[in-house]
Amino acid sequence: MKSMVTLSVNDLSVQYQSQGKKVQAVDHVTFSFDKNESLGIAGESGCGKSTLGLAIMKTLQENASVSGKILFDGKSILETSDSEFTKDIRWKQISMMFQGAMNSLDPVFTIKKQFEEILKKHNFQGDKKQAIELAISSVGLSHPVLDKYPHEISGGMKQRVIIAMALIMTPRLVIADEPTTALDVLVQAQIMILLKKLKKEGLSIILISHDLGIISEIAEKVGIMYAGQIVEFGNMQEIYKNPKHPYTIALLESIPKLQETKRIIPLKGNPPSLVNPPSGCRFYDRCPQAMEKCKKDPPKIKTESGFVMCWLHE
Ligand SMILES: Nc1ncnc2c1ncn2[C@@H]1O[C@H](COP(=O)(O)OP(=O)(O)OP(=O)(O)O)[C@@H](O)[C@H]1O
Known part of the structure; x- marks a missing residue:
């Protein structure tokens, strides 16, 4: 049986240089998870989820520049040379199922x-x-x-x-990027059962998905990503029961639930561009609880099991 891994990501940023513009795909992201835990990364299309996975896998395209720290079982991934990473880590310790593969x-x-x-x-x-x-x-x-x-x-x-x-x-860690998207619901359920079985056998999993419902089936820890930032992070159970960031609440409200007749509330509008993203809270334009001070960068507030970046919880 494999032993599960620890991963800690500290102040990670990834910037793409594209057609003379800088795309800030991952912006000062910090989180960690321990042995016996799997992680979910949830958020809308284009918020930087795949880029985060590719950075951990050290497989970013050449137009990307990375800063920050990624520790895999205590070993610094970004400081490991490409040849050593290829020889000992990529595919052998950490592998990735690419989106649409x-x-x-x-x-x-x-x-x-x-x-x-x-x-x-x-x-x-x-x-x-x-x-x-x-x-x-x-x-x-x-x-x-x-x-x-x-x-x-x-x-x-x-x-x-x-x-x-x-x-x-x-490998000991698999990054699964949208593994159930484009599959019908029954097959989706079978794939989730399979991932849960592999996890039980000792595989650590990072599940990337736009669907928080799917993530809640497998992950102990979850990061909610919005416009390149992790706006809420913590234990899945805590976030599911008591979401704090208005974006997390909106994501949860968009999940259809069999038992409830409550209408699904789709989130209106679009996230801001990642080329020169605005200062202040990036969810400001779409947030039903936005206040004047949200025009300033939100503080990172400690929660029971993680953090939330929101002025409401100051
Ligand atoms: N190689 C690249 N060059 C330039 N920009 C890129 C590149 N790859 C991704 N981007 C941009 O970076 C941002 C984040 O993209 P990313 O694919 O990481 O998001 P995502 O949340 O995984 O979305 P999706 O689920 O649609 O793939 C987007 O604005 C995207 O257009």
Whole structure:
């Protein structure tokens, strides 16, 4: 059984240089989680979730510049050289299921061939056949899937293949970027059951999703991301029961609940641009509780299990 990991991210910022403009995709983000905990990162499209995952995986594109600290089991990721990270950490300790990966399986190769290519790319030295069999059986797939082409298997099976690919080098932390998006509800539930099983077996998971409901199924810790910042962080249970940031409240109100007849309240408007984001609270324009002082940068207030960045809780 694997042992789960600790991760602490301190004052992390990522800026993209794009067409002469600077996009502040991740802005002074701080959080941590411990062994036996999984983390969820929730927020709308474009708020910087994937960028945060890519920074932890040290896989950002060349137009990105990073500052801050990421400690993985106490080891500083940003200070580790690329060659050492590739040799010892990427895929072997930390792996990532990229958003939309199931649609990027190569249509002209069998699943087996694609596993073999991945092992080659990761410079795998052991018994390839055994590694592939182990990876597919850990995600509930059986041998015949290996001879199939991507178009011959269902969406749910493709996503299991993607999870197996992320697990093939037996990492201890997997960053799953929107693993259930584009799947129907039943298949979504199956994938969540699978992720929970893998977590029980000792895998640490960072689940990135726009859907706080899905995150609440698996994560002990959650960070709510808005316009590049983590505006609320803490224990999932605490945040689910007693959300403090008006954006967290809005996200929770947008989750459909089977038992309740209450209308879902969609959040109106759009987040601010990440090119020269405005000063003050970034949620100001959309916040039903905005006050004059929200035009100033919000303080970071300590909560029971984390923090909230909001003047309401000063
Ligand atoms: N390589 C890049 N170059 C320039 N800008 C980028 C690059 N990658 C992402 N961005 C920008 O950074 C911001 C954050 O994007 P990111 O993909 O991290 O957000 P996200 O929350 O994961 O959204 P989504 O779920 O839609 O992928 C967006 O404004 C996006 O346009």
